[in-house]
């Protein structure tokens with residue numbers, strides 16, 4: 001689905017990504033992990049076409065990323081940020097309709113049928129009934145992030161890029177958000193790439209993890225291979241224990257100090 005080959009990115013004198021190679025298959029859920037400043041968001045910005053690499057190539061479904069026009073790219077790929085939508089006055093339903101941009105003509109009219117039914121389905125799936133006519137700025141952060149997800153779903157992409165999407169959510173909404181993404185991914189064979197700071201959530205929901213440090217890939221693999229005390233120590237300089245989650249059989253981290261308490 002996505003091929004990243006020898007990608008380097010420099011800002012001024014700082015080389016932020018140093019020769020990243022990475023292959024993502026259709027339908028996989030990847031988490032990008034690593035310490036602050038390791039290049040995670042930069043890599044996501046390159047994948048979304050917002051930024052261009054100085055060296056190397058990125059291809060999406062066999063075609064080089066720069067060869068996509070804006071609309072063609074937005075039919076393939078959608079991006080959801082930490083705070084997906086600002087608290088603006090647009091009503092929820094209208095925000096969801098904005099996700100249909102790739103399918104609208106120059107007059108803003110939908111070129112195919114079925115958009116209204118699709119939006120109804122999204123409203124039900126995300127439990128947004130009763131909120132459709134409310135302006136975004138009266139919603140809670142958790143509700144707003146659900147609307148942001150709905151807008152991305154309305155775009156019907158094949159790939160979704162998420163940049164720390166649960167940062168501002170409490171644990172209830174974090175779980176809810178990850179469950180929604182995960183069920184969408186499985187239902188549609190969606191490819192998901194998410195920058196994740198919460199390693200326990202990453203272990204629970206991602207199929208695979210890419211670990212970056214100082215702009216280089218230092219580890220990649222299944223959560224069971226990556227969420228291990230030695231790797232976590234090498235990435236974050238933090239001591240930890242890894243224990244098995246009793247329901248899902250994936251590792252979960254418990255933090256510790258150097259005295260083991």
Ligand SMILES: Nc1ncnc2c1ncn2[C@@H]1O[C@H](COP(=O)(O)OP(=O)(O)OP(=O)(O)O)[C@@H](O)[C@H]1O
Pocket residue numbers: 011012016034035036037038039040041042043
């Ligand atoms: N537009 C920019 N101009 C200059 N430097 C930048 C720019 N974007 C990122 N950087 C620098 O590149 C480095 C990597 O930043 P990036 O945001 O990709 O890291 P990150 O791993 O996502 O960090 P965090 O976990 O803190 O979000 C940082 O040192 C940052 O200051």
